[in-house]
Amino acid sequence: MGDRKYAIIGTGALGGFYGAKLQHAGLDVHFLLKSDYEQVRQHGLIIESKDGDFTLPQVNAYNDADKMPQCDVVIVALKTIQNYLLPQLLPPVIKNNGVVLVLQNGLDIELEIAQIVSNVNIIGGLCFLCSNKVGQGHIRHLDYGHISLGEYSHNYEAEGITNRMQQIANDFQNAGIAIELTEDLLLARWQKLVWNIPYNGLSVVLNARTDELMANSYTRQLVEQLMDEVAAGAKSTGRIIADSFIQKMLDYTVKMKPYRTSMKIDYDEQRPLEVEAIIGNSLRKAQAAGVFLPQINCLYNQLKFLDSRNQR
Amino acid sequence: MGDRKYAIIGTGALGGFYGAKLQHAGLDVHFLLKSDYEQVRQHGLIIESKDGDFTLPQVNAYNDADKMPQCDVVIVALKTIQNYLLPQLLPPVIKNNGVVLVLQNGLDIELEIAQIVSNVNIIGGLCFLCSNKVGQGHIRHLDYGHISLGEYSHNYEAEGITNRMQQIANDFQNAGIAIELTEDLLLARWQKLVWNIPYNGLSVVLNARTDELMANSYTRQLVEQLMDEVAAGAKSTGRIIADSFIQKMLDYTVKMKPYRTSMKIDYDEQRPLEVEAIIGNSLRKAQAAGVFLPQINCLYNQLKFLDSRNQR
Numbered sequence: 001m002g003d004r005k006y007a008i009i010g011t012g013a014l015g016g017f018y019g020a021k022l023q024h025a026g027l028d029v030h031f032l033l034k035s036d037y038e039q040v041r042q043h044g045l046i047i048e049s050k051d052g053d054f055t056l057p058q059v060n061a062y063n064d065a066d067k068m069p070q071c072d073v074v075i076v077a078l079k080t081i082q083n084y085l086l087p088q089l090l091p092p093v094i095k096n097n098g099v100v101l102v103l104q105n106g107l108d109i110e111l112e113i114a115q116i117v118s119n120v121n122i123i124g125g126l127c128f129l130c131s132n133k134v135g136q137g138h139i140r141h142l143d144y145g146h147i148s149l150g151e152y153s154h155n156y157e158a159e160g161i162t163n164r165m166q167q168i169a170n171d172f173q174n175a176g177i178a179i180e181l182t183e184d185l186l187l188a189r190w191q192k193l194v195w196n197i198p199y200n201g202l203s204v205v206l207n208a209r210t211d212e213l214m215a216n217s218y219t220r221q222l223v224e225q226l227m228d229e230v231a232a233g234a235k236s237t238g239r240i241i242a243d244s245f246i247q248k249m250l251d252y253t254v255k256m257k258p259y260r261t262s263m264k265i266d267y268d269e270q271r272p273l274e275v276e277a278i279i280g281n282s283l284r285k286a287q288a289a290g291v292f293l294p295q296i297n298c299l300y301n302q303l304k305f306l307d308s309r310n311q312r
Numbered sequence: 313m314g315d316r317k318y319a320i321i322g323t324g325a326l327g328g329f330y331g332a333k334l335q336h337a338g339l340d341v342h343f344l345l346k347s348d349y350e351q352v353r354q355h356g357l358i359i360e361s362k363d364g365d366f367t368l369p370q371v372n373a374y375n376d377a378d379k380m381p382q383c384d385v386v387i388v389a390l391k392t393i394q395n396y397l398l399p400q401l402l403p404p405v406i407k408n409n410g411v412v413l414v415l416q417n418g419l420d421i422e423l424e425i426a427q428i429v430s431n432v433n434i435i436g437g438l439c440f441l442c443s444n445k446v447g448q449g450h451i452r453h454l455d456y457g458h459i460s461l462g463e464y465s466h467n468y469e470a471e472g473i474t475n476r477m478q479q480i481a482n483d484f485q486n487a488g489i490a491i492e493l494t495e496d497l498l499l500a501r502w503q504k505l506v507w508n509i510p511y512n513g514l515s516v517v518l519n520a521r522t523d524e525l526m527a528n529s530y531t532r533q534l535v536e537q538l539m540d541e542v543a544a545g546a547k548s549t550g551r552i553i554a555d556s557f558i559q560k561m562l563d564y565t566v567k568m569k570p571y572r573t574s575m576k577i578d579y580d581e582q583r584p585l586e587v588e589a590i591i592g593n594s595l596r597k598a599q600a601a602g603v604f605l606p607q608i609n610c611l612y613n614q615l616k617f618l619d620s621r622n623q624r
Contacts, residue, residue: 205517206617218616225609294606297537304530305518 004171007071007093008032009086011040011061013133014103015077017141018177020045020056025175030060030068032089037063039136048134049141051176065089073099073168076113079266080104080277087116094120099164103127103147105196106277107189107285110152121164122152124185126192146178148192150185156237158184190234190241195249196278198226200263201299204273204306211258214250222295224250229293233282236289273307275300316483319383319405320344321398323352323373325443326415327389328451330459330489332357332368337487342372342380344401349375351448360446361453363488377401385411385480388425391578392416392589399428406432411476415439415459417508418589419501419597422464433476434464436497438504458490460504462497468549470496502546502553507561508590510538512575513611516585516618523570526562534607536562541605545594548601585619587612 004027008019011031023029024047033040041061047054062068065088074094076086083104094100096119102109103125110122130143149169151159160183169179182188202213202223213219227249231241266273279300286293316339320331323343335341336359345352353373359366374380377400386406388398395416406412408431414421415437422434442455461481463471472495481491494500514525514535525531539561543553578585591612598605 202614206614208617212621213617216617216620218613218620222610222613225606294537295610298534298607298610301530301534302514302518305520305525305528308528308530309524 003028004072004167005069006030006171007068007074009065009074009076009089009093010078010082011036011045012077012079013131013139014127014129015075016045016133016137016139017047017049017129017131017145018075018077018103018127018147018172020047020054020059020139021175021177022171023056023059024054025171027171027175028060030062030071030093032062032065032068032093034063036136037061043137046135046138047141048139050143051141051145065092068093070095071098073101073171075101075103077103079272080106080109080274081272083109083112083277086113090117097121099123099168101125101149101168102152104277105192105274107193107281109277109281110156110185114152114154123149123165123168124152124189125149126188146180147172148180148182148188150182150188152185156186158187184239186237187234187239187241190230190237190239191245193233193278193282194227194230194241194246195253197230197282197296197299198223199253199259200261200278201226201296201303203261203264204267205299205302207264209258209260209264210253210256214254220250226295226299229296230282232291233286233293233296236286236291267306267310270310272311273303275303275307279303315340316384316479317381317407318342318483319380319386321377321386321388321401321405322390322394323348323357324389324391325445325451326439326441327387328357328445328449329359329361329441329443329453329457330387330389330415330439330484332359332366332371332451333487333489334483335368335371336366337483339483339487340372342374342383342405344374344377344380344405346375348448349373355449358447358450359453360451362455363453363457377404380405382407383410385413385483387413387415389415391584392418392421392586393584395421395424395589398425402429409433411435411480413437413461413480414464416589417504417586419505419593421589422468422497426464426466435461435477435480436464436501437461438500458492459484460492460494460500462494462500464497468498470499496551498549499546499551499553502542502549502551503557505545505590505594506539506542506553506558507565509542509594509608509611510535511565511571512573512590513538513608513615515573515576516579517611517614519576521570521572521576522565522568526566532562535565538607538611541608542594544603545598545605545608548598548603579618579622582622584623585615587615587619591615 006029008015008031011033044057126148128144131141153159227246318341320327320343323345356369438460440456443453465471539558
């Protein structure tokens with residue numbers, strides 16, 4: 001692909017951060033914006049980061065996908081609740097045989113992308129990033145930032161490590177972003193859900209931080225049972241998550257600083273929750289394989305109720 | 313038993329109401345009180361009721377079970393969270409071969425009573441009563457009031473309708489309290505849980521009234537799934553709850569006026585919740601028969617967390 005041209009679909013706390021890092025490292029990056037368009041077009045992006053602050057006084061800013069150049073790599077960094085926009089946004093921006101890099105949580109997102117654009121390659125990326133948008137075109141990176149990349153293929157057959165993945169990984173690593181390559185994207189997605197489903201879900205339903213959930217023996221047990229159900233979901237699609245992985249996630253969370261999950265932040269800000277991508281799709285994928293995940297189902301219905309009331 | 317002497321253990325919104333009705337009808341009733349003792353000893357009880365207001369200027373009030381006479385029928389009308397007091401309160405008050413009438417929600421309460429007092433008969437009563445204590449010795453009866461009575465025997469074998477039940481039913485009916493006699497106490501208790509577990513539980517976890525839970529399709533479905541799990545619990549103990557019964561409860565709740573459940577009222581008043589009697593015992597009884605109720609388990613752990621945080 002030579003010198004790759006990047007597009008960022010969704011220049012928020014995540015897309016803005018990674019896009020700015022790539023441009024800062026010298027790559028050609030094109031940003032699609034909505035509310036921050038005028039500000040960023042005139043004044044660029046400001047990044048405060050624990051790894052070093054920087055500003056980009058000038059960026060390629062767009063408020064219309066049709067005006068963007070066709071790019072080699074299109075990074076989808078919207079919240080999944082906005083994915084209904086992708087049939088308009090993706091086709092004009094992606095080069096034939098280009099890469100759509102999906103930096104979103106949840107399951108089966110790549111399937112949706114594959115239905116929108118054909119003759120492209122799809123790579124999924126799981127971001128372990130703690131960042132907030134603190135103002136228009138102004139992003140604060142608090143912690144972490146590494147990405148786990150995996151190539152998508154039909155039906156989530158494990159694809160191994162492809163050249164495409166390595167090329168993109170090089171670009172990111174040159175920009176100071178840690179990358180892990182995974183041979184099995186679906187397994188990586190289920191693994192991330194082991195943490196995301198219990199903590200995101202319960203933090204909203206019980207109005208609780210991670211430390212509170214772990215300090216109470218009942219929710220501590222419920223978290224573990226929900227993790228076991230995620231593993232049962234993974235197993236229904238042929239992916240094995242070991243008990244030791246679950247134990248590692250529990251231990252890791254106990255040691256973490258008290259943490260308000262991203263879904264809880266969305267809820268507190270009265271933004272729509274990513275319930276479908278993270279929980280609904282997991283339930284449906286297991287159900288399609290004949291496996292019902294009852295406690296996750298309980299959490300799902302509770303969140304759908306709270307999300308709907310929160311949007312009034 | 314001839315002219316029966318009644319004791320009321322726990323003179324609150326429920327015990328105070330039924331006890332006052334019995335005394336008002338001419339029966340000999342003895343009331344155990346705690347916080348309202350001085351007020352009630354001096355000024356008696358005031359009952360405001362949709363069936364007609366009345367006052368009892370003089371009642372037999374006690375603040376010590378050891379000072380009470382031995383009674384033919386001892387009505388246990390405490391909240392179940394105070395049942396740890398029964399080993400002190402019950403033995404002095406109950407006549408040999410008398411009746412302990414347990415007017416409490418939940419499962420396996422009679423088992424606990426049987427461990428405390430022997431050579432007594434135990435009758436369980438399920439109250440469909442809407443009443444509040446609005447001041448010291450002052451009770452407001454808002455709606456309903458009928459009681460379903462069933463005789464307890466070892467291991468909850470169905471006992472049929474006994475003479476004892478009919479005698480007590482007569483006393484209540486003479487006092488204007490509607491009584492239904494049930495041949496199978498355990499079935500009646502499971503049936504009441506079909507309503508109590510989903511609505512009490514979800515009303516607290518989701519901060520919602522019954523009408524809100526029924527208006528949202530997700531919680532409407534969750535309520536039904538929880539009811540199905542109660543039926544599975546009942547079945548594990550040999551009791552059959554038909555789908556038509558569940559449908560009747562759903563229809564009935566849709567038609568009800570918007571209702572804040574008793575557990576939600578306890579929660580809002582920062583009183584301890586009856587989670588163990590209503591939900592914990594149901595889970596354990598099914599588990600003892602080899603049946604896990606996963607969505608009820610999820611609700612249970614959530615409620616234990618919220619209850620504990622609420623008591624701080």
